[in-house]
Structures are given as C-alpha cells and as structure tokens.
Amino acid sequence: SPRSDATPTGCGGTAPSRASVRIMDSTVTVPFFGILVAVVVAFFANFLWFGPKTFYPVWARALGRPDQQPGEGSSMALVFGLTLVGSVVMALTLSWVLQAAAALYDADINLGAGALIGALMGLGIAAAASLGHRLFAGQGLVVWAIEVGGDILGLTLMGAVLSIYV
DSSP states (O other), X not given: OOOGGGOOOOTXXXXXXXXXXXXXXXXXXXXXXXXXXXXXXXXXXXXXHTSTTTTHHHHHHHTTOXXXXXXXXXXXXXXHHHHHHHXXXXXXXXXXXXXXXXXXXXXXXXXXXXXHHHHHHIIIIIIHHHHHHHHHTTOHHHHHHHXXXXXXXXXXXXXXXXXXXX
C-alpha cells in the first residue's frame, strides 16, 4: 500500500491527493522456459514476416537489392547466432518489464496486457530508436516500416507468451 508520508510536496505547497510513492519488491525472476518459448515464437513469426512470399521481396527492393538472397555475403551462422542473442536479450528485458508492471499495479499480467506491453515496447522503443538510423542511412520509411513491423510483431508475441510465465 502507498505510504502517506512518502507523498511529495514541492515548493512549499500541498501535494495532490493522488500523488504517492509505491515501494516495489525488487526481486526479479528469470522464467527460463518462458524466455525459450517467447524467443522461438518470435523467431518463427519473424521468419514468416520476412519470408519470400511476404515482406522480404518488398524490403530487398526498397534497399535496392532485389536479386540478393537473404544473408548473401554473410556467415549465416553468425547472422542467426547474433539474431538469437538479440532475441534472448529482448525477451529477458520484456520479462523484467512485465514483472515490474505486475509489481507496480499489484496485479497479474494477463495475455492481453502482456501483448499490449510488448507492442508498446516495440513501437515506443524499437521503432522510435531505429527510425533515425534508417533515415540517416538513406534507407527510407518502407525499409523502416517493414523492419519495425517485425520487431513489433515479435515483441507483441513475446509479451503474450511471457505473461503466462511471469
């Protein structure tokens, strides 16, 4: 419960009645199986998102490389390995955000809330952060939209999956 003595006052005035400080439990768990499932689900969804019948051809054309095969000129083991590491980091981070939200609101995170938080993390952080990168690289909004669409989809699904385990 909020502490009444933790209400900020500021500038000698009285504090609004709704302002309070909540002390949260700082214990964070790592749901290993949930992380694994979330990473696999997001990886598969992004495999479909960037498939040859979905967005890969549009993305490659927008980059000016319509004839290039996925990963051409790169070590596919390195590409998939680093992609997997990035997905695990995203799942761990999202798991902790979901746990913090559960502690903050003193409520369980259901499937819809997990998906919404994942989508908001994708839109508010991943999409916003990469916008400037794509534009300064001269890659345009189509490349950005396709790439962040996959990120938002992956994080939305991760959030839904992780809501079961946190």
